Amino acid sequence: MSNDAAVLAYTLRLADNALILAQCMVELVTAEPELEEELANANFALDYIGQARMLYTYAGELEGKGRSEDDFAFMRDEHEFANLLLLEQPNGHFGDALVRQFLFDAFYVHLLDAITRCSDERLREIAARAVKEVRYHLRHCSQWLVRLGDGTELSHNRVQTSLDYAWRYTGEMFAGDEIDQAINADIDGPDLEAIHGLWRKDVESVVAEATLSLPDDSWMASGGKQGRHTEQLGFLLAEMQYLQRSFPGATW
Amino acid sequence: MYTQGLDQAGKDRRVAAETEELLNAFQKRVDAEEKIEAKDWMPEAYRRTLIRQISQHAHSEIIGMQPEGNWLTRAPSLKRKAILLAKVQDEAGHGLYLYSAAETLGVSRDQMVADLLSGKAKYSSIFNYPTLSWADIGAIGWLVDGAAIMNQIPLCRCSYGPYARAMVRVCKEESFHQRQGFDIMHSLCLGTAAQKAMAQDALDRWWWPSLMMFGPNDSESTHSAQSMAWKIKRFSNDELRQKFVDVTVQQADFLGLSVPDDELRFDDETGHYQFGEINWQELFDVIAGNGPCNKQRLEKRQRAHTDGAWVREAAQAYASKQAARAAA
Numbered sequence A: 001m002s003n004d005a006a007v008l009a010y011t012l013r014l015a016d017n018a019l020i021l022a023q024c025m026v027e028l029v030t031a032e033p034e035l036e037e038e039l040a041n042a043n044f045a046l047d048y049i050g051q052a053r054m055l056y057t058y059a060g061e062l063e064g065k066g067r068s069e070d071d072f073a074f075m076r077d078e079h080e081f082a083n084l085l086l087l088e089q090p091n092g093h094f095g096d097a098l099v100r101q102f103l104f105d106a107f108y109v110h111l112l113d114a115i116t117r118c119s120d121e122r123l124r125e126i127a128a129r130a131v132k133e134v135r136y137h138l139r140h141c142s143q144w145l146v147r148l149g150d151g152t153e154l155s156h157n158r159v160q161t162s163l164d165y166a167w168r169y170t171g172e173m174f175a176g177d178e179i180d181q182a183i184n185a186d187i188d189g190p191d192l193e194a195i196h197g198l199w200r201k202d203v204e205s206v207v208a209e210a211t212l213s214l215p216d217d218s219w220m221a222s223g224g225k226q227g228r229h230t231e232q233l234g235f236l237l238a239e240m241q242y243l244q245r246s247f248p249g250a251t252w
Numbered sequence B: 001m002y003t004q005g006l007d008q009a010g011k012d013r014r015v016a017a018e019t020e021e022l023l024n025a026f027q028k029r030v031d032a033e034e035k036i037e038a039k040d041w042m043p044e045a046y047r048r049t050l051i052r053q054i055s056q057h058a059h060s061e062i063i064g065m066q067p068e069g070n071w072l073t074r075a076p077s078l079k080r081k082a083i084l085l086a087k088v089q090d091e092a093g094h095g096l097y098l099y100s101a102a103e104t105l106g107v108s109r110d111q112m113v114a115d116l117l118s119g120k121a122k123y124s125s126i127f128n129y130p131t132l133s134w135a136d137i138g139a140i141g142w143l144v145d146g147a148a149i150m151n152q153i154p155l156c157r158c159s160y161g162p163y164a165r166a167m168v169r170v171c172k173e174e175s176f177h178q179r180q181g182f183d184i185m186h187s188l189c190l191g192t193a194a195q196k197a198m199a200q201d202a203l204d205r206w207w208w209p210s211l212m213m214f215g216p217n218d219s220e221s222t223h224s225a226q227s228m229a230w231k232i233k234r235f236s237n238d239e240l241r242q243k244f245v246d247v248t249v250q251q252a253d254f255l256g257l258s259v260p261d262d263e264l265r266f267d268d269e270t271g272h273y274q275f276g277e278i279n280w281q282e283l284f285d286v287i288a289g290n291g292p293c294n295k296q297r298l299e300k301r302q303r304a305h306t307d308g309a310w311v312r313e314a315a316q317a318y319a320s321k322q323a324a325r326a327a328a
């Protein structure tokens, strides 16, 4: 795989992660447990949409075929999306959505941090902006995880179950493929093994403070990065893409 | 508008300790355009009127998130999705400031929320209509936020300081919303025939409910005089409605859309648009709970509250544990 092709594929992965997580969070608008969380959820989703837009725009430039951010978001099919499976998992209850975002952000913050030191200037710029946002999200999610874990017996048990379930989708974050390797080797991008260590340390410390137990690394799901998704993604995209697909070529 | 003059008259009698002297001194301050602050003496009826109005306004912001939230997952571009999400987030923020402003009058947010969830408290009738197409998001921004601004700009000069100050901030954001809504309509009207038809259909459905946002005719609005004297209200329902029609009809012309009113015509003598009779029965039905979406809107709010109870309880339990640890 050429250097350019790897950067393009990698940029799309990053963009898809941000967009799919944002889309799941947008579904939660007006369903949050309190008004302050409505503001936080919308705020975070806006950050991810902003990141997705910058990344898709850059992908369009790299590809050079005139595709816009909206072409990538609305006119690609399920198998062309390369987001992590974790991010397309259904919202479930507050604890499920929280754990999903926590586990991802704890990874994403280190990933972005590493990207701020890569040799691709545009990715560096985008990551520098995003890492500040995600650091804040992670702090918010960590605080909530501690509140739920060390809150009531009910909340403790619920969020432990969320964590146990979501854990199977964390392996994929660190399972590098040829694109991850090319990004690491060719543009001094993230070293997934190193990030795994950092992630593990951070997650362990918050989970311990939350009086929760870390699940065992048993079976791990994979396939999202390669476009093999869980059943949820098709519905998510059908809803998200419907207007663009119903009125091809229209401007909004 | 957001408060719609839905108040019941008669409950706000003067209480015994309110001497003529105190009442006169209060009215003098109001007449001098002094701001009344939370700790100042005020007649009980003034306090209750404001609590009702501000909490209704807050509830409207919160319920108003639903019809627009309905299109967040289906917004037709990433830019539109981001703009709409920022708008819905602003409305949550408006709810938050307004609950805080009402709390300065001695009512708790929990109590206000409980009144909303039990169906005791009212919110603007407009949010009981469904958003059936993307153009409805444009129509809401253009018409509903537009009508809200007409009402809220004078509220920036309301005699009660905390409400007036909250309104200054809210109004700035509402005028963004209005422009963004108009921009959606404009894009649709410049688009394909199907898009333009979508815009016309949205105007057809939202026009009359928007006019109803200003509340009953002045002749029916028994509560207005006292609110005017207290400088809570500055213009009558009919005055504000007329102002809205005058501005909005011209915007519809610009868009090339037709306002669904056969009686609409410009009156050269008065310099205003004359418009047809509002279907008041529809407004009273919607206020009484029989609008197209009253049940769904309230149920969704109740569900979010019930589903979130364990989360709020956990946060509370954690906070008490932390306090106990700090004390130990």
Ligand SMILES: [Fe+2]
Pocket: B061, B090, B091, B094, B170, B174
């Ligand atoms: Fe608002």
Ligand SMILES: [Fe+2]
Pocket: B091, B145, B173, B174, B177
């Ligand atoms: Fe608004």
